[in-house]
Structure formats: structure tokens, C-alpha cells
Amino acid sequence: MGLVVQKFGGTSVGSTERIRKVADIVARTQAEGNQVVVTVSAMGKTTDQLVSLANELTTKPPQREMDVLLTTGEQVSVALLTMALMEKGLKARSMTGWQAGILTDKVHGKARIEEIDTTRLRQSLENGEIVVVAGFQGVSSSGEITTLGRGGSDTTAVALAGSLQADRCEIYTDVTGVFTTDPRVVPKARKLAEISHEEMLELANLGAGVLHPRSVECAMTHKVPLVVRSSFVEEEGTWVKEADKMEEERNVRGIAHDMQVARIKVLGLPNNTESFTRLFGILAKKHINVDMIVQSEHEDERMDVAFSVHEDELDQAREALQEHEEELGYIKVLSETNLAKVSAVGAGMVTNPGVAAKMFTTLSEAGVRIKMVSTSEIKISCVVPKDQAAEAVRELHTAFDLDVKEPAKEKALV
Amino acid sequence: MGLVVQKFGGTSVGSTERIRKVADIVARTQAEGNQVVVTVSAMGKTTDQLVSLANELTTKPPQREMDVLLTTGEQVSVALLTMALMEKGLKARSMTGWQAGILTDKVHGKARIEEIDTTRLRQSLENGEIVVVAGFQGVSSSGEITTLGRGGSDTTAVALAGSLQADRCEIYTDVTGVFTTDPRVVPKARKLAEISHEEMLELANLGAGVLHPRSVECAMTHKVPLVVRSSFVEEEGTWVKEADKMEEERNVRGIAHDMQVARIKVLGLPNNTESFTRLFGILAKKHINVDMIVQSEHEDERMDVAFSVHEDELDQAREALQEHEEELGYIKVLSETNLAKVSAVGAGMVTNPGVAAKMFTTLSEAGVRIKMVSTSEIKISCVVPKDQAAEAVRELHTAFDLDVKEPAKEKALV
Structure with missing residues (x-):
């Protein structure tokens, strides 16, 4: 049984x-x-x-x-x-x-x-x-x-x-599975028959919204076979599987976006590893999830650190930094809202250096300003202005050859 | 503290x-x-x-x-x-x-x-x-x-x-205390400054509605000083106390009513104590609360037993009797709804035999049909037709000298 x-x-x-x-x-x-x-x-x-x-x-x-x-x-x-x-x-x-x-x-x-x-x-x-x-x-x-x-x-x-x-x-x-991107943003989004845990994790983290990242992480750890499907339409869903059980025939499997991004810049931190430990230790203690992190050294003794958080956690993060101003020894904290993150995800990406180039070209041709970049083995993410995010997703979806000929019909049932 | x-x-x-x-x-x-x-x-x-x-x-x-x-x-x-x-x-x-x-x-x-x-x-x-x-x-x-x-x-x-x-x-x-009767039925109802657990218990059981009988029972057992008061009006409430701490200056302290009464008559039960045990054992097992019980022997070998239940439990009670028809050995079960119970309650009643007489006289003069009677040390209850209950309460309230001159103003605040 x-x-x-x-x-x-x-x-x-x-x-x-x-x-x-x-x-x-x-x-x-x-x-x-x-x-x-x-x-x-x-x-x-x-x-x-x-x-x-x-x-x-x-x-x-x-x-x-x-x-x-x-x-x-x-x-x-x-x-x-x-x-x-x-x-x-x-x-x-x-x-x-x-x-x-x-x-x-x-x-x-x-x-x-x-x-x-x-x-x-x-x-x-x-x-x-x-x-x-x-x-x-x-x-x-x-x-x-x-x-x-x-x-x-x-x-x-x-x-x-x-x-x-x-x-x-x-x-x-309320959707029939995991799509190459959000069907509400890109009508030509295609449903995936299967996806690896790692890819799903990136997609989930990046705001694909179908599955929460923690659940995917948990599925990966416990090797639980997972399927996402619709409770309204009888139709095969998307299987989330271990990567080695899948064929990796594509570079980019999906385009994710997250519309609720805020960026914090901490300027003039002491230029040493302890600064990092202290900064992110303080945020971790407040249970604030930090996403992308970019560091830049502008002189020998000082560095700037920029990072992104969920916009709901911005105030809490700023408060935490203010409370520990003396301990951290920074010069200034700046923050920016109305940002979004768009990401290309695919298990095959690490072996294909052309992906990053294509991503930047596509965005720049579309006139989208790139505010932050971060990459991992299976994704490239860019923080962009929120009002340009939808267009960015559509352009990338087309550029990476993910569009279907016929828009799926079942997407907007609910 | x-x-x-x-x-x-x-x-x-x-x-x-x-x-x-x-x-x-x-x-x-x-x-x-x-x-x-x-x-x-x-x-x-x-x-x-x-x-x-x-x-x-x-x-x-x-x-x-x-x-x-x-x-x-x-x-x-x-x-x-x-x-x-x-x-x-x-x-x-x-x-x-x-x-x-x-x-x-x-x-x-x-x-x-x-x-x-x-x-x-x-x-x-x-x-x-x-x-x-x-x-x-x-x-x-x-x-x-x-x-x-x-x-x-x-x-x-x-x-x-x-x-x-x-x-x-x-x-x-939502009321300011315990009244001599339901102020919605009798505008001349008077708020009591104090009442004994026993009286309150009878009033609660009889549908006064302010306090649940189980809570009064519990207060009596644990000797918890209890006060009932309004959350909307700042005003002294009614204290529910041990009887010996009160003066017993009145015969009847209040008139209670319960509008949701049903009566069941079990006809032709074998005339012996086992019949009782079996009958009420079966009902107890189904957690049906039986209230008044009246037995009448009409021949040597058979007897009739009538009892009242909450009208919501009538169906369940009838089902239980039907299930055990053979075991109980009755001839017929009759039931009646649209009944109410009115009761006069007072700790001093047991020593005053005139109370019962006054109750019956009052009801009979008002043309109220009495369907069942039961008495205890501190109450007399009559089951009457539901449509005559309000009048019965008003008449009894007057007869037992409980009316106030000026109807209280705070009663219908909610």
C-alpha cells in the first residue's frame, strides 16, 4: 500500500x-x-x-x-x-x-x-x-x-x-504546474513536465511563487518525490526530482521574478572579514533574510556592502543597523525600494558562459537598468527597477527560447 | 495581592x-x-x-x-x-x-x-x-x-x-445582574443584590440564562464567590453566595422560564424499579439530560412514565427509546413539543406550604393549562404550553410580590 x-x-x-x-x-x-x-x-x-x-x-x-x-x-x-x-x-x-x-x-x-x-x-x-x-x-x-x-x-x-x-x-x-515563468506576466509561458530540486529551489527563491523554497529544500534533503498540480483541472502537473534523474538538455529552464525587493547599502565599513561577520550576524539574529550581497572596496581601510532584502523587512533591517551603528563602525546607510529581481535559472548554465552575456545584452537592448547582479551555478539574477521587471521577464523568456507557440489555455482558471 | x-x-x-x-x-x-x-x-x-x-x-x-x-x-x-x-x-x-x-x-x-x-x-x-x-x-x-x-x-x-x-x-x-425574572418578559423584573448558590442553580437550570447551571454547581462545590455584572454599564452586579451567609427574608426569590421543553410519555412499562433503571440508563448513556419525571401506575403490572427534555434532544431521545423497545417492554411512546417550563424559586419555600397553592391558583386563574408539575426544596416548576408561558411568568411575578414600581432602565442596552 x-x-x-x-x-x-x-x-x-x-x-x-x-x-x-x-x-x-x-x-x-x-x-x-x-x-x-x-x-x-x-x-x-x-x-x-x-x-x-x-x-x-x-x-x-x-x-x-x-x-x-x-x-x-x-x-x-x-x-x-x-x-x-x-x-x-x-x-x-x-x-x-x-x-x-x-x-x-x-x-x-x-x-x-x-x-x-x-x-x-x-x-x-x-x-x-x-x-x-x-x-x-x-x-x-x-x-x-x-x-x-x-x-x-x-x-x-x-x-x-x-x-x-x-x-x-x-x-x-491554483495553477497546473511549474511554468518557465509567471503566466500572468508572460502569456507564452510553458508548463514544465519536470524540474530538478535545485532549479525549483532557485525558481522558488526567486519568486516563482508556486512552491516555497523551504518546502523544496526539505524535499531535496529528504528525497521526497514532489509533484505540483492543479486542484481544479485534471491534468499532469510538474514533477520536482533529483537532478541526476533528469536529462539536462536546456541551458535556461525558466525565468523567475520577485517584485518585492529592497536594497540596502552600508557605506564605509571597516575593510575586514569581521565586518561581514558582524553585519550579517546582526541581521541573522533578527531573522532577516538577506538575499544578494555585493561588496566593493573603494580604499584600503573602508568598503561598501550592498545587499537585498524582502521589502517588508527593510525597516527592521535599517533599525537593526542603526542599533549597532557604533559596533559596526560604518559611515552611512542608504536604502532603495521599488525594485524587483529577475533571474534566469537552469541546471545546465554553469557549463555555458554565453548565458550571462545573453542576459545582459537582452536587458540592455530593452533599456532595463541593472542595479545589482549575482550568479550561482544554476542562476543569474539582476535587480532592476520594479516598473521594468515585467518587460524584462518577457524579453528574457523570448531570448532564451522558452516561449510556446500557443499560449496555454488553462492558466487563468482561478 | x-x-x-x-x-x-x-x-x-x-x-x-x-x-x-x-x-x-x-x-x-x-x-x-x-x-x-x-x-x-x-x-x-x-x-x-x-x-x-x-x-x-x-x-x-x-x-x-x-x-x-x-x-x-x-x-x-x-x-x-x-x-x-x-x-x-x-x-x-x-x-x-x-x-x-x-x-x-x-x-x-x-x-x-x-x-x-x-x-x-x-x-x-x-x-x-x-x-x-x-x-x-x-x-x-x-x-x-x-x-x-x-x-x-x-x-x-x-x-x-x-x-x-x-x-x-x-x-x-450583557445584563446588569440576576433578575427576579427575565426582564424581556416582565419589564417590572427587579435586580437581586445577592442570591444563594442553590437558588441560582435552580434559576439557571430553569432557563434564567444568565449563568449556566454547571458553572453555579462548580462555584458551590469550590466555594467560589461569584458576581454577575454588566460589561457595558458600571453598576453593582448580583453576588451569588453560600446560603448561610444570606438573610432568607422572602419565600419566592425569582420566576424562571425555559421555552425549549419537550415531553415524552412512555406508556405501559413493566411496573418495577428495573424499568426506571433501564429507561434512564439508556438516556444517560446517550448524554440526554432528563429534567422533570412523573410516574403514574394505572394497573398492577403496567405504569406510565412521562419526562421532559430539551426540545433539541427530543429526536435523539425517541431514537434511543426505539432502539431499546424490546428491552424496555413498553407499549407506546408519545411526545409533545411547543412546551415551556415556568418555575418559582426561593430558598425559603420548603418551610412555606402556601407557595405551591398560590402558584396553582395564579396559573389557573390566568387560564394557563398545567401539563406537568415537579417540586424540590427550593422550587416549584410547571410545564405549560409555550404560547402561555410569558403570561404565566408575568402573573406569577406579580402574585409573588416581585414587581418593582419603576421598570429598570438599563436592561435592554444590548
Whole structure:
């Protein structure tokens, strides 16, 4: 008997009608001879509504209480989906994060899963039940309710699949798979049949939005076979696999973009390694994710360091730098918003030096200003002005020969 | 330093604006030199909305999943109230039922609190925090989320006060206290300054609605001083006290009514004690609360037993009787709905035989048909047709000299 973990996002459980359809998919998977664990997000706009309530009371909602508040959204979803499954005559049982044994660290708002105690899950599965687990949430060793932050339900699903050694993890979403770029930006985007973990990780990190990077990382570590598919359209999705199981026939597999980028420049830092350690140590302590980093030495004793962060974390980052002004010994901090990042991703890129050249040529011919550049083995990213990002993505998609002849029809169903 | 437990109902936390006012009351209580534990219900109509969602999916929502669903309502309230308190610069911490150590039995939907492990509560209080506990919910020994059923938040508050040996338990509600009868039915109803646990218990049981009987029972057992007061009007409430600490100057203290009564008649049961044991054993096993019981022998070998139940439990009770038809050996089961119960309550009644006579005379002069009668040491109850109940209450209120000259003004504020 197989074991399948399925994850359904907020749109997929947006109404009781849709929950019933999710129940059909789950039931079918069980009928095919599988044990099934399902993870769900909060219904549609629930999370936004809860955030609004909090904002009516305070401008700085304490994160511990936000976690208590927001986790109710997924708890509602699991109860309702379980009812829908039982109404179909199936044995099912809902579990909150703490009931499912999802143990996290203590960082409210963006906790990491440390361990999953699968005792209750296994008991329930052995009892013939479909287990419906609240996504996005866990419990810390001190019994506090935590949330996993953005894309948390994906992470829950993959972590469950890893711990239970599931045969596969299916991520159901409102798109039919992973595309060469965002179909809302480029109508000629093409759906990929498969993609490597590494490529997906870059695409996810770069804002492709279908899968959260942490979930991909987790899938890679635990070697969980992952498939992204639509909960609305019956159609093959995109498999996310180990690279060596794929053919690498293309240089660039996709163009990603992230529209919420801010850049910080720290000018006149002491020119030594300790400066780096201190600077990024301070930011790490505040749990601020730093993305691209560019350093430039302009004299012997001083250097400038520029880095990009999510624009929501800009204020927090600036505050942290200000608090430690003396310790860091910089001269000035500058910041810029209204930026975006566009990236070309592909496992074959490292062996093809022409890719970077083509990227810069394409952007420069399109009149797009490049503000920062960073490269890795499988991607090249450029920070550009936000208002030029969409055009940049379209031009790169064409330049790297990713366009389909016929725009796919199923993209904008939801 | 004193320790006060306060409970705020759904109307009191019906909006963020009202939650802010609740925070003011809590803050004031702390400023007066008390440690404070607060219990809250779900916001306004939240519970109804969640029930509707469940009903969209199934006609018979499984009780375990209903508990998972409904407890989210109180969880939202505690997070929001805690935020409101923290926004005022106070230290506060929310706790769900399981976090607060509220251990119950396993009867989903109407669990009983078995024990409260106050470790976390005490730690938090010692830490100078106001603790905001989700009412109405607990956790069973097998880690299942349970709810306490109707009036559960009152019970949570009183049980917390008992376990923590609080100096008092304040029940904030949308009325200013306990009245001689329902002010919506009798505008001349008078607010009582104090009432004994026993009287309150009868009034609560009889549908006075201000306090749930289980909470009163719990207050009596643990000798918790209880006060019922308004969260909207600053005014002395009604103290619920031990009887021997009160003067018993009146015969009848209040007139209660319950508009949701159904009667079941089981005809032709074998005339022996085992019949009773079996009949009420079967109902107890289904957790159906039987209220008044009247037996009549009409021949040597057969007897009839009539009893009243909450009208919501009528179908379940009839089903249970049908299932055990053979075992019980009755001839026929009849049932009647659209009934109500009106009761006169007073600790002094047992020593005054004139009360019953006055009650029957009053009802008969008003043309009210009496369907069943039951008496205890401190009350006399009559089941009457629902459409005559309001008139019956008004007539009895006058007859027992409970009317005020001037109708109170604050009653219908909410």
C-alpha cells in the first residue's frame, strides 16, 4: 500500500463547495490503494481577515499572539475537510499542528520544523483513517503555538512526507504546474513536465511563487518525490526530482521574478572579514533574510556592502543597523525600494558562459537598468527597477527560447 | 495581592472596539492590585457562522470535528484580547484550553472538566502577566480537543477560580445582574443584590440564562464567590453566595422560564424499579439530560412514565427509546413539543406550604393549562404550553410580590 501526502492551498479550500471537491480528490487517492495524509491552508481570505482584526487593535501585533490568532484559520479548514470526507462515508481525523506532533523551534512567525513525532499520525493511518493536518503550524518545546511563515503549508506537507517516508507529496494549487515563468506576466509561458530540486529551489527563491523554497529544500534533503498540480483541472502537473534523474538538455529552464525587493547599502565599513561577520550576524539574529550581497572596496581601510532584502523587512533591517551603528563602525546607510529581481535559472548554465552575456545584452537592448547582479551555478539574477521587471521577464523568456507557440489555455482558471 | 477571574461573553467581545473596552476593565482590575485571569467566549456570531459552514457540508457533523472547528472561535478572542492588553503596555499571555491545562473527559460537545493543571497559569501569573484563557474548551487525556457545551465559558471561569483559589469570579455579561425574572418578559423584573448558590442553580437550570447551571454547581462545590455584572454599564452586579451567609427574608426569590421543553410519555412499562433503571440508563448513556419525571401506575403490572427534555434532544431521545423497545417492554411512546417550563424559586419555600397553592391558583386563574408539575426544596416548576408561558411568568411575578414600581432602565442596552 502506498502513502501519499497531499497539500491543498487556500484557494482550493476557499468555500465548502470547493472543500467537497478536495474531498473527492482525496477519496480517489485512497480508493487507488493509498494511505493518505492531507495538509490544508486556511480558507481563502481568512488569514487576511484575521490580520485586519489584529491591526484594528495594535500597530505592532505581538508575534506570539499572531500565531495563536492565525493558526485558527487552518484549524477551521481541517475540521471542515474532515467532515466532508466523513460525509462521503470515509474514516477521517483532523489534527492541529501540536496534535500531529509537528515540533518547531521557538521563532514565532517563522518557526522551523525541528522534528515530527509521527506516533499519532501512524496510529491514525493504521486505523484506516485519512489524516487531515493543519498546515503552517506547529508547537515549540515549551508548548507554544508557532507558525512557519510564508509558504508554511507546503513545508508542512513535504516535512510530513519526509517523516512518514511517503511515496510522493502532491502539492495542489491554483495553477497546473511549474511554468518557465509567471503566466500572468508572460502569456507564452510553458508548463514544465519536470524540474530538478535545485532549479525549483532557485525558481522558488526567486519568486516563482508556486512552491516555497523551504518546502523544496526539505524535499531535496529528504528525497521526497514532489509533484505540483492543479486542484481544479485534471491534468499532469510538474514533477520536482533529483537532478541526476533528469536529462539536462536546456541551458535556461525558466525565468523567475520577485517584485518585492529592497536594497540596502552600508557605506564605509571597516575593510575586514569581521565586518561581514558582524553585519550579517546582526541581521541573522533578527531573522532577516538577506538575499544578494555585493561588496566593493573603494580604499584600503573602508568598503561598501550592498545587499537585498524582502521589502517588508527593510525597516527592521535599517533599525537593526542603526542599533549597532557604533559596533559596526560604518559611515552611512542608504536604502532603495521599488525594485524587483529577475533571474534566469537552469541546471545546465554553469557549463555555458554565453548565458550571462545573453542576459545582459537582452536587458540592455530593452533599456532595463541593472542595479545589482549575482550568479550561482544554476542562476543569474539582476535587480532592476520594479516598473521594468515585467518587460524584462518577457524579453528574457523570448531570448532564451522558452516561449510556446500557443499560449496555454488553462492558466487563468482561478 | 488578590486573584480575580473574569469572564466576558460573546457580546462583550463582539468587535475590536468592545475588546478594547474589555481590556480597560481588565487593566483596571489589575491596577487595583490583583492578579487577573480572564476567560472569553467567541466573538459575537462567530460560533453560529462556524456551525453554518459545517451544516453546508453535512447534516450530522461529527462531534469530534465540531469541537476542533468551534474552539477556533475562542482562540481568536484570546489572541485579540491579549493584543489589546499588550497595546496598553501590560504584560499578557493567551492560552488555549490545552495550554491552560484544562483537562476534560472524552465526551465531545459536552465534556466535563476533570482537573486543571495550573502549572503554566501560575508561572504566567508569577511572571506578572494577565492570563487570557479560551473559554468553553479543554483537552482530553488522549490529547483530543473538547468543548464543554452550553454555557461552557462560565464553567471555565468558575473552574479556573476554584483551582486557583481566586478571591472572586466575575461573570461579565450583557445584563446588569440576576433578575427576579427575565426582564424581556416582565419589564417590572427587579435586580437581586445577592442570591444563594442553590437558588441560582435552580434559576439557571430553569432557563434564567444568565449563568449556566454547571458553572453555579462548580462555584458551590469550590466555594467560589461569584458576581454577575454588566460589561457595558458600571453598576453593582448580583453576588451569588453560600446560603448561610444570606438573610432568607422572602419565600419566592425569582420566576424562571425555559421555552425549549419537550415531553415524552412512555406508556405501559413493566411496573418495577428495573424499568426506571433501564429507561434512564439508556438516556444517560446517550448524554440526554432528563429534567422533570412523573410516574403514574394505572394497573398492577403496567405504569406510565412521562419526562421532559430539551426540545433539541427530543429526536435523539425517541431514537434511543426505539432502539431499546424490546428491552424496555413498553407499549407506546408519545411526545409533545411547543412546551415551556415556568418555575418559582426561593430558598425559603420548603418551610412555606402556601407557595405551591398560590402558584396553582395564579396559573389557573390566568387560564394557563398545567401539563406537568415537579417540586424540590427550593422550587416549584410547571410545564405549560409555550404560547402561555410569558403570561404565566408575568402573573406569577406579580402574585409573588416581585414587581418593582419603576421598570429598570438599563436592561435592554444590548
